[in-house]
Amino acid sequence: MFMKKGLLVALALVVLLLIGGAVYIAVTFNPEDYRPALEEALSRRVGRKVTMGRLALAFSRGVAVEVRDFSVTGAPPHPEETPLRFRRGLLRVGLFPLLTGRVVVREVVLESPSIIVRKYADGRLSVSDIIESFREKGGEGVPSGVEEERAPLAVSIDSVSIEEGSITFVSARQTGPPSIFTVSPVNIRAEGIRFDEPFRVEVSLRQTEPFLLPLEFSGEATVNPGEKGVERVTFSLSGKAGRIPLEVKGDVSPSAGTPEFQLLLTSNSVKPGAVADLVEKVTGKKFPLRAEGEGKFSLAAGGTAEEFGFEAEVRGKEVALFYGDIFEKYSGEEFGLVVQGRFMKSKVYISNGEILVPQVLSSVNAEYDLSEGRGSVTCAFDVKKLQSLIRYFPPLERMHLTGGLTASVTVRGGGAAWKLVKGAADVKDVNLDVEGYDLPLRALSGHLEVEGERIVMSPLSGLVAGQRVALKGHARWGEEIGGVFTLTSDYLDVDSLMGRLKTLEKKKGGKAAPSQAQKTPLVQRMNISLFARLGGARFRGMEVKDFSGTLVLRRGEFFWKDVSARAFGGAVQSTGSAKVGGEALPVSLVLNTEGLSLFEFLKSATSLGGVADGNLSLSFQGKGDVSSMARLAETLTGKGVIRIKKGRISNFDLLGDVLGLVQAVGGELPVKKTKFTEFEAVEAPFSVEGGTVRAKRVRIEGKGFSFTGEGTVKGLSRIELEGELKLPASFARKVKVPFVRKTKEGVFVPVRIGGPLNGLSVALNPRKVLRQKGKELIENIMKERLPGKLFR
Numbered sequence: 001m002f003m004k005k006g007l008l009v010a011l012a013l014v015v016l017l018l019i020g021g022a023v024y025i026a027v028t029f030n031p032e033d034y035r036p037a038l039e040e041a042l043s044r045r046v047g048r049k050v051t052m053g054r055l056a057l058a059f060s061r062g063v064a065v066e067v068r069d070f071s072v073t074g075a076p077p078h079p080e081e082t083p084l085r086f087r088r089g090l091l092r093v094g095l096f097p098l099l100t101g102r103v104v105v106r107e108v109v110l111e112s113p114s115i116i117v118r119k120y121a122d123g124r125l126s127v128s129d130i131i132e133s134f135r136e137k138g139g140e141g142v143p144s145g146v147e148e149e150r151a152p153l154a155v156s157i158d159s160v161s162i163e164e165g166s167i168t169f170v171s172a173r174q175t176g177p178p179s180i181f182t183v184s185p186v187n188i189r190a191e192g193i194r195f196d197e198p199f200r201v202e203v204s205l206r207q208t209e210p211f212l213l214p215l216e217f218s219g220e221a222t223v224n225p226g227e228k229g230v231e232r233v234t235f236s237l238s239g240k241a242g243r244i245p246l247e248v249k250g251d252v253s254p255s256a257g258t259p260e261f262q263l264l265l266t267s268n269s270v271k272p273g274a275v276a277d278l279v280e281k282v283t284g285k286k287f288p289l290r291a292e293g294e295g296k297f298s299l300a301a302g303g304t305a306e307e308f309g310f311e312a313e314v315r316g317k318e319v320a321l322f323y324g325d326i327f328e329k330y331s332g333e334e335f336g337l338v339v340q341g342r343f344m345k346s347k348v349y350i351s352n353g354e355i356l357v358p359q360v361l362s363s364v365n366a367e368y369d370l371s372e373g374r375g376s377v378t379c380a381f382d383v384k385k386l387q388s389l390i391r392y393f394p395p396l397e398r399m400h401l402t403g404g405l406t407a408s409v410t411v412r413g414g415g416a417a418w419k420l421v422k423g424a425a426d427v428k429d430v431n432l433d434v435e436g437y438d439l440p441l442r443a444l445s446g447h448l449e450v451e452g453e454r455i456v457m458s459p460l461s462g463l464v465a466g467q468r469v470a471l472k473g474h475a476r477w478g479e480e481i482g483g484v485f486t487l488t489s490d491y492l493d494v495d496s497l498m499g500r501l502k503t504l505e506k507k508k509g510g511k512a513a514p515s516q517a518q519k520t521p522l523v524q525r526m527n528i529s530l531f532a533r534l535g536g537a538r539f540r541g542m543e544v545k546d547f548s549g550t551l552v553l554r555r556g557e558f559f560w561k562d563v564s565a566r567a568f569g570g571a572v573q574s575t576g577s578a579k580v581g582g583e584a585l586p587v588s589l590v591l592n593t594e595g596l597s598l599f600e601f602l603k604s605a606t607s608l609g610g611v612a613d614g615n616l617s618l619s620f621q622g623k624g625d626v627s628s629m630a631r632l633a634e635t636l637t638g639k640g641v642i643r644i645k646k647g648r649i650s651n652f653d654l655l656g657d658v659l660g661l662v663q664a665v666g667g668e669l670p671v672k673k674t675k676f677t678e679f680e681a682v683e684a685p686f687s688v689e690g691g692t693v694r695a696k697r698v699r700i701e702g703k704g705f706s707f708t709g710e711g712t713v714k715g716l717s718r719i720e721l722e723g724e725l726k727l728p729a730s731f732a733r734k735v736k737v738p739f740v741r742k743t744k745e746g747v748f749v750p751v752r753i754g755g756p757l758n759g760l761s762v763a764l765n766p767r768k769v770l771r772q773k774g775k776e777l778i779e780n781i782m783k784e785r786l787p788g789k790l791f792r
Contacts, residue, residue: 403430614647
């Protein structure tokens with residue numbers, strides 16, 4: 001009982017002493033007396049002017065000094081913007097030192113402080129001078145040991161608390177408004193603060209007005225003091241960014257010559273929907289790509305505040321991707337993204353990166369200027385199954401592509417204005433089909449390079465609609481589309497390719513407004529030169545071999561130069577030009593042939609195959625429409641020469657038919673009938689106009705006869721000739737034919753040859769003989785039989 005009463009008495013004495021001490025302190029201690037010393041000490045410490053409002057005594061969990069309206073002056077060019085401001089703070093002081101007239105600050109509590117850090121365009125921070133001041137002065141001005149207890153004002157802070165504070169980071173850009181990032185509320189409590197041993201800090205923060213995603217983290221940090229202030233801070237936080245749970249660990253060394261840090265950020269549960277939110281925030285666009293599943297994420301970074309390196313990795317399993325009605329699932333297959341890079345000033349560099357999405361990307365190199373919002377990206381592809389990648393790009397959605405491809409591309413730009421500046425690709429056994437085109441490409445192999453508006457192929461070969469071709473050269477595009485190429489193929493069926501190209505299906509729906517370049521017809525913007533070498537080809541129904549020549553399409557006009565080929569059993573050379581537009585192709589051409597088979601030519605060009613044969617040579621210069629052989633026959637104009645050697649015409653016996661005519665008028669010829677007409681040579685200079693061929697000085701040399709005359713040919717089939725059939729002079733005594741002309745050179749029979757080539761017929765032409773006889777009669781009368789006085 002005695003002990004209990006003694007304890008109560010002691011407790012009452014302590015209470016009375018405390019109350020008495022509080023009364024004594026309230027009467028004798030005025031915090032305003034210490035304000036100038038506090039302002040001066042703090043101003044010297046931070047290198048800025050520090051101002052305080054009213055100081056008052058408060059009894060909150062002990063004795064405390066209440067500070068109102070505390071602020072630190074801002075640095076130029078924003079002196080009005082204070083880096084630290086709070087309306088109310090508490091400085092808890094030691095009771096017993098205060099009773100002896102000394103003020104010892106043990107704890108600092110800041111309620112709702114506002115901290116602003118500004119980054120200028122040149123990379124400087126608005127608090128750089130404060131950090132430098134603390135770094136240079138180290139522990140100066142902080143009493144310790146015995147001297148601390150004797151000082152009238154001593155600062156020996158054991159704990160610091162920040163309650164419901166906010167931190168704002170303002171980053172200036174080269175152009176445009178600055179970016180602002182605010183974290184609020186922030187709660188920090190540091191206990192056991194010492195300048196000679198580590199102490200612990202509890203941290204809790206949220207970002208209620210998100211810059212990209214809302215943030216919420218809590219955890220603790222350990223501060224390791226050094227000779228010049230804080231030597232190292234290690235921290236471990238857990239929380240989430242949006243819907244992504246995160247673990248953050250790392251350390252910072254602020255007292256080094258250049259502060260260094262290490263950071264490890266991990267998440268073991270990343271939902272694709274949360275990533276889509278982040279992408280939409282960064283780009284400002286909502287993409288129709290959806291995903292299901294779960295992945296892991298980690299980011300390791302380290303270096304200095306001005307330059308640091310990083311490595312990010314994303315892993316996933318059992319992920320399903322949706323794009324419209326397209327579905328792709330990586331079932332039971334792990335995929336990932338690994339990116340390494342560095343950050344310096346306001347630019348992001350990604351180098352030696354590796355993307356491990358199955359069968360798609362292999363590496364990424366990038367540089368991005370955060371302040372300007374522009375940069376460049378280089379990606380390398382190693383694709384085994386291209387279709388799974390292409391289907392996510394709407395402009396290519398009609399393509400069906402499989403095969404092997406190793407490529408790299410570089411794009412440059414920002415926002416929505418990215419442009420391809422460089423690329424290279426090695427293609428091997430790629431197959432391509434495009435919806436709407438019956439023009440499949442198979443087994444494509446070769447090398448491609450793109451730089452700006454120029455592409456180089458060296459070479460690209462494969463099967464086009466079942467026909468093997470190889471193409472090499474370079475092209476450029478823009479307002480003008482140009483290029484120089486070499487095309488080689490063993491055989492190319494041009495008719496088949498053109499027919500398949502016409503199967504293009506027109507897409508339904510509206511069209512976007514065309515650009516200025518699109519308003520100009522495509523053929524008017526093209527300047528392409530192609531050297532072609534083909535083992536064989538089929539064009540407009542004609543078969544050719546050993547084709548070579550240069551083809552040029554220049555601003556709507558088509559030229560060909562030094563084109564040579566073997567066709568119809570002979571050689572063909574041509575040079576010319578054509579205006580391109582619609583189905584009609586008006587051309588200007590020079591054509592020379594040597595040794596063509598008349599039989600094969602007629603068989604291919606008309607329906608008269610087998611009617612005639614011989615070695616045909618043609619020289620022609622003129623104009624016409626080559627959209628079809630029928631149209632050519634109607635529109636061709638020009639001049640030329642036809643020569644035929646050692647030929648025959650079937651179903652037409654010229655001499656036999658003449659003999660029949662002679663016999664019909666009571667005459668006789670020493671010839672035999674046959675079923676054909678053979679000739680040694682034909683030469684016919686001609687002109688063409690309106691589809692009619694007019695020939696003058698036609699000469700035909702045959703076995704036992706010759707023909708000289710003139711005539712017309714219509715539609716390459718109907719012939720009308722009028723002239724004289726010359727027989728040997730030895731026939732003169734045996735020939736009993738009226739209306740013939742006999743000379744020492746031979747016997748001349750006037751004839752007309754006409755009809756279609758497969759139904760020629762011959763007739764005597766007595767009018768010519770009569771005209772000749774009448775002329776001779778008049779001449780004889782005038783010269784011999786009339787009296788000479790008539791001519792005097």
